[in-house]
Amino acid sequence: MTPLSITGMAVVTSLGRGLAATWEGVRAGRHGLRPNDFEDAGIPTWIGRVEGIESEPLAGSWAEYDCRNNRLAWLGLRQDGFDEVVERARGRYGANRVAVLMGTTTSGILETELAYRRRDAMGAFREPLRYAHTQNLFSVTDFVRRRLGVAGPALSISTACSSSAKVFASAARLITAGCCDAAVVGGVDSLCFMTLYGFASLDLLSPEPCRPCDVDRSGLSISEAAGFVLLERDADDRADVAFLGYGESSDAHHMSSPHPEGRGAADAMAGALRSAGLRAGDIDYVNLHGTGTLANDRAEDLAVCRTLGEATPCSSTKGATGHALGAAGVTEAILAVQCIRQGFLPGTQHTRRIDPTFRSRVLLQSRRGLVRRVMSNSFGFGGNNCSLIFGGWP
């Protein structure tokens, strides 16, 4: 693919508001996880909750969009000067030429969950549910594009935990096809009962902070996050880091467990290398999907070894941020760009002893080093895989 400039980034995670807070946490080996204190969800697990959303409702003309997910989106949009870089792109290309593509898995479903609890004796909702502006998956994309004042193509992508990686691929295609000149891509997913109880039903939640790739790993730590990236076609003033390639694949194996040999994951990684015109040796660091479940980490290790060999440093940052599901892809894409800019390879927090059956080079400790190109992996239920590559201009 033709590389695209990364001209803006903004992020909110459980580590804090803004890129500096999240990056400083990752760099210093801090994490944003806490024993589950989400509403009255009494599941013994650790979560990454973004503090303060509960007391920051959307007001005025935005009130109809008010829900935990859109509050988180708005919090994200106000970080890191993001609105200003979008404003500049709008001026340069015109509002109609700036797309908005957002990944989410549950959007504002918490509103619906709470409305179900308050149903009357006949089972009907007691008060009107603002379905289109909250629960519907397009709600967050519609909210973001209105807040940014852009009118280009707009889509939500919902492919489980690969959602906000897939938005990069779709944006690259829409720009290449001439449908837009720039794209705001991102992901917003917020805590809700469905994901907590759903992952618990599959026995995939860790009772402690998740330990990706650890021999004693016991599942994932759910979190919430909002992340945004502005992608622009080759601008006069090229950004220092570009989005270089993507690979997408399907496992065609099982709805909720990955292909045991990591076949689909390896296909996506190989596709990303082809798309970027790179070879395995060109990748300096892999930000793993690395959720901390037995099956994911094992399959991903096999896929990394098959595609990149055993020497490429890799790690999971989910011990720091938790697994933000539909916002994980963009959060980790942003971290990948930071790794390149800062010359830093993060370790894998909470992980003490790497699974001895793994052959890939999983980093336990963070270290400084030249990072020219990063691959970022995101895999989801339904066997949906996406790998992205970021780096300096070729």
Next chain:
Amino acid sequence: MMGVSVHGVSLLGPGLSNWAEFHEIVAGRRPYHQGQETRIPIPDVLPPTERRRSSAAVRCAVSAALEALRQGGMDGRDVATVFATSDGDGAITHQICDGLSRSEREVSPTAFHNSVCNAPAGYWCIATQATTSSTTICAYDLSFAGGLLEAAALATVESRPVLLVASDLPSPFPLHAVRPVRHALAAAVLLSPSSGSRALMRWVIRLDRSLPVTPPPSFVAETLLANPIARCLPLWSALARNAEEEVVMEYVDGSVVAVACRPQG
């Protein structure tokens, strides 16, 4: 502008069990009977386990996908997919939210894995052994136009065949009250960037603004339109009539997706 050829097409809805029926109705050789339910078959491509676990939403999307793929005579393993839906699976959302509202707060593992918006895509890939790229998009009422844009960009930029599968189903009470989709409707179309001799039609697709939106075909009753995927019907009608015309569909914020239809042969 994105040029794609149409190799196969399908439609599954109330009183519309396949493309051939729709074709006959558009040609005036068969009346359209209102007031029927959509009869959703159990697709024969699903392996027994997936057949048992699949929801109506999965079966509806997979049935439509299968008809378009078979009509185009392609192997599913070679075809990338774009699934478009406004609402995902309302029955599963209801089942889970209802369970969560009770004191036991039980969520069934099968319901949870069916709750992902890309569940039909996941089942489709398992059924056809397609390891290709698959994207599931949502743009509320504009999901069909959005899905067509995504599919056309994928087909032309990556130069590969793409199957677009758009579907929505009614949600049960009480969700139905806040999103009154009346009936199940699924439409699929198999696109490729190259114009082959077997293509049904060539489409040149572009984004534009402020053009008048093409009205639905005359036989279409108001009730049939009460599903966001029914916005495909003007384009499906042009296909059925092999008509050289431009079909314009509403997209976000005053923009439109315009499809110039060019008959083949």
